[in-house]
Amino acid sequence: MEKCKRDIxxxxxxxxxxxxxxxxxxxxxxxxxxxxxxLPGCLFPPEAEKTYDRSIKYFCEVMEKRGYKLI
Ligand code: SF4
Structure with missing residues (x-):
């Protein structure tokens, strides 16, 4: 098993x-x-990440505002 890369x-x-x-x-x-x-915080754009709202709903709202078409 590969060693954990946590430090990296x-x-x-x-x-x-x-x-x-x-x-x-x-x-x-x-x-x-x-x-x-x-969803984990790293998937959110930086300003959205700082709200600590990790909900899928919020993620979709943020990404749609950035022009992504989600289905
Ligand atoms: S707060 Fe959530 S997104 Fe951030 S490191 Fe902890 S578990 Fe991951």
């Missing part, structure tokens, strides 16, 4: 929520948000 990933993590213990552990981060029907 942490440098590129787009999430600004600092107290989170899952930061840099993408597998835990994705599972946590997926279980709540959400």
């Amino acid at each position: 990933i942490l440098k590129d993590c787009g999430c600004t929520y600092e107290p989170c213990s899952k930061k840099g552990k993408c597998c835990d981060c994705i599972k946590y948000h997926r279980d709540m029907n959400q």
